[in-house]
Amino acid sequence: MRVFQFTEQPYPDAWDKHEGSLRVNLPNKLLDPLHAANLFHRYYDEWQLSDELGLDIMVNEHHQTATCMSAACVVTLAILSRITKRARLLVLGYPVSNRPDPLRAAEELATIDVISRGRLEMGFVKGVPQEVAVANLNPVFQNERFWESHDFIIKAMTSHDEPFNWESENFHYRHVNIWPRPYQQPHPPVWSTTGSPTTAEKLGRYGYVMANLGTGYGTRPLYDAYRKGYMAAGREAPGPDRFAYLGFVAVGNTEAEARRLGELVLAYPRTSGIVHPPFRNPPGFLPASVNVQMMKGVGRPRTYTKDGQVINMREGGVQALIDAGVLFCGTPDQVYDQITDFIEHCGGMGNLLMMGHAGGMSHEDTVSNLTLFGKEVLPRLKEFRQPDAAAAVAAE
Amino acid sequence: MAAASAENIHTIQVNGIDLDINEQGSGAPLLFLHPGHPLGRFAPNEPALAALAKSFRVVAPTHPGFGHVDAPDWMTNIDDLAYLYLDLLEALDLKDTVLVGASLGGWIAAEIAVKSTVRLSCLALANPVGIKVGDRETRDFVDIYGIFDKEIAERAYADPAIGTPDIPNLSEDKLFHMARSREATARYAWSPYLHNPKLKSRLHRIDIPTRVLFGEADRITREGYCRAYADCIPGAQFTTMKGAGHFPHKETPDAFAQAVSAFVVGKEKELVS
Numbered sequence: 001m002r003v004f005q006f007t008e009q010p011y012p013d014a015w016d017k018h019e020g021s022l023r024v025n026l027p028n029k030l031l032d033p034l035h036a037a038n039l040f041h042r043y044y045d046e047w048q049l050s051d052e053l054g055l056d057i058m059v060n061e062h063h064q065t066a067t068c069m070s071a072a073c074v075v076t077l078a079i080l081s082r083i084t085k086r087a088r089l090l091v092l093g094y095p096v097s098n099r100p101d102p103l104r105a106a107e108e109l110a111t112i113d114v115i116s117r118g119r120l121e122m123g124f125v126k127g128v129p130q131e132v133a134v135a136n137l138n139p140v141f142q143n144e145r146f147w148e149s150h151d152f153i154i155k156a157m158t159s160h161d162e163p164f165n166w167e168s169e170n171f172h173y174r175h176v177n178i179w180p181r182p183y184q185q186p187h188p189p190v191w192s193t194t195g196s197p198t199t200a201e202k203l204g205r206y207g208y209v210m211a212n213l214g215t216g217y218g219t220r221p222l223y224d225a226y227r228k229g230y231m232a233a234g235r236e237a238p239g240p241d242r243f244a245y246l247g248f249v250a251v252g253n254t255e256a257e258a259r260r261l262g263e264l265v266l267a268y269p270r271t272s273g274i275v276h277p278p279f280r281n282p283p284g285f286l287p288a289s290v291n292v293q294m295m296k297g298v299g300r301p302r303t304y305t306k307d308g309q310v311i312n313m314r315e316g317g318v319q320a321l322i323d324a325g326v327l328f329c330g331t332p333d334q335v336y337d338q339i340t341d342f343i344e345h346c347g348g349m350g351n352l353l354m355m356g357h358a359g360g361m362s363h364e365d366t367v368s369n370l371t372l373f374g375k376e377v378l379p380r381l382k383e384f385r386q387p388d389a390a391a392a393v394a395a396e
Numbered sequence: 397m398a399a400a401s402a403e404n405i406h407t408i409q410v411n412g413i414d415l416d417i418n419e420q421g422s423g424a425p426l427l428f429l430h431p432g433h434p435l436g437r438f439a440p441n442e443p444a445l446a447a448l449a450k451s452f453r454v455v456a457p458t459h460p461g462f463g464h465v466d467a468p469d470w471m472t473n474i475d476d477l478a479y480l481y482l483d484l485l486e487a488l489d490l491k492d493t494v495l496v497g498a499s500l501g502g503w504i505a506a507e508i509a510v511k512s513t514v515r516l517s518c519l520a521l522a523n524p525v526g527i528k529v530g531d532r533e534t535r536d537f538v539d540i541y542g543i544f545d546k547e548i549a550e551r552a553y554a555d556p557a558i559g560t561p562d563i564p565n566l567s568e569d570k571l572f573h574m575a576r577s578r579e580a581t582a583r584y585a586w587s588p589y590l591h592n593p594k595l596k597s598r599l600h601r602i603d604i605p606t607r608v609l610f611g612e613a614d615r616i617t618r619e620g621y622c623r624a625y626a627d628c629i630p631g632a633q634f635t636t637m638k639g640a641g642h643f644p645h646k647e648t649p650d651a652f653a654q655a656v657s658a659f660v661v662g663k664e665k666e667l668v669s
Contacts, residue, residue, distance in 0.1 A: 138586040278542050283582035291575035
């Protein structure tokens with residue numbers, strides 16, 4: 001079992017100054033560069049602590065937003081490659097379909113892999129809808145561009161004998177021959193995210209690590225779709241290391257203390273959706289049939305508790321989100337029980353992506369949360385015996 | 397999927413692509429190219445088509461990707477539509493065709509006319525998009541994907557109530573068409589946004605009588621923009637239309653049809669004399 005500490009490196013001081021949008025169009029005069037510098041240094045200190053505690057690290061990027069100052073994930077990865085010693089460095093992800101230049105992406109990621117001496121976990125994502133307003137690449141072809149960028153990056157990382165060329169509707173290159181080539185062979189492990197069973201099955205066929213966010217006790221069907229695709233490619237049942245899940249984590253010496261931290265860490269789901277509504281649904285991002293349902297006001301719930309209740313991740317309280325398996329919160333014993341119960345629900349899940357810092361959580365609170373988790377929960381999770389992979393398939 | 401139910405709509409194949417065609421009336425052929433965006437979405441029984449059909453044989457295709465027919469993967473820009481309709485003119489053997497395009501359809505019409513006017517008699521563009529007039533930091537059109545539908549209706553219509561869809565009471569089929577229009581417009585015109593950087597320098601090639609119509613309440617395209625469009629086309633006339641915004645064919649269909657036929661008749665006289 002691996003646990004990756006994740007923060008979006010937020011700038012929470014602007015969160016009460018918006019007029020309905022924290023992303024895309026929030027004026028950057030609301031950012032004080034001196035304060036931003038202090039925050040960045042603090043966040044890197046906390047990741048160094050994570051490294052020392054035996055945690056792995058997850059980074060991401062978003063654009064033009066006070067919710068996430070990490071605007072170029074390779075900058076974050078570059079710093080971490082040098083200042084951490086052992087942690088796996090997961091980017092989840094690199095939004096390749098919002099980039100016009102996958103050659104540059106391949107070069108950046110290969111370089112990070114070499115500098116970190118093979119610690120890169122390479123997550124590709126399509127990105128949240130509002131990124132389109134910034135990237136400006138045609139959202140109608142987002143999915144097509146995602147898979148073509150993926151194909152290109154893998155080919156660039158695995159071609160070693162002579163340059164190749166690439167000429168398609170989306171990308172044109174004359175002589176592709178990246179230096180350095182990746183440290184890990186044939187290339188760093190690939191990860192991706194999805195909420196769709198069709199894509200889950202596709203990721204299964206590739207055998208990539210699949211990560212889910214906010215699905216709670218509704219996660220199992222996605223994992224089962226993945227298992228189906230994985231085995232359709234002629235493999236045995238996938239082990240827990242193929243599955244990842246992002247959970248909010250708050251650990252305290254007392255339940256009361258943990259719940260205080262839980263409130264703080266839930267600042268993330270409570271703010272991440274605050275964006276000017278037209279940017280939330282770019283054209284072509286969702287199929288027309290889904291848009292019709294949305295116009296008719298039919299929502300698509302995705303977060304469920306163990307007994308099938310629908311939970312609103314943006315508004316749910318601490319207890320509701322614990323019940324939904326979105327927030328793992330309590331004393332070390334309680335958190336261990338919540339996580340392992342969730343793993344049993346999944347039929348195995350070997351990568352917890354832990355948001356152990358969010359919003360305005362102070363340095364002291366973050367250090368306490370990470371340390372308690374690292375010392376009291378992580379060692380027990382490492383020894384936890386995951387459900388049998390073949391039994392998970394049989395139980396479908 | 398099946399084509400829309402209106403009796404004057406039929407599906408034909410052009411260059412291997414299914415096209416839903418709304419055909420009505422008799423007389424000189426008139427090819428009508430509809431706009432993009434859901435609020436200007438194409439309705440099978442568009443009143444403007446019936447009004448035009450009093451004087452012309454109206455042929456009005458639904459652009460692939462907008463209605464029930466998918467666009468082939470390779471159809472990704474306005475040029476692809478322009479060539480498709482050049483093929484359509486040939487397939488139907490239309491001669492001396494009046495080409496009329498509204499908004500995005502005006503852009504397609506201009507792209508057709510700079511390529512070949514062999515099968516065309518004259519050209520009418522209503523509140524067209526497609527050229528770049530402003531400098532690099534002055535866009536010609538508001539980002540329709542960055543504002544609420546309510547604001548689009550206010551900008552696009554003289555009477556925003558006409559342009560505001562009554563979503564709770566629309567049929568699933570109409571909602572589907574709105575969703576498809578929103579997506580298909582982006583498919584063809586996301587970036588460069590609603591224009592082809594090369595088109596302006598090609599408009600001089602248009603060698604048939606041309607009229608640019610401007611619904612004067614429009615705040616999607618502006619009068620200055622549409623005048624600049626007309627100025628790039630040799631001899632083009634510019635006419636404003638009262639009581640209409642970005643979609644004069646929807647808001648004032650009879651006046652629109654009248655403006656087109658008066659122009660065509662006037663031009664025919666001019667050609668004779």
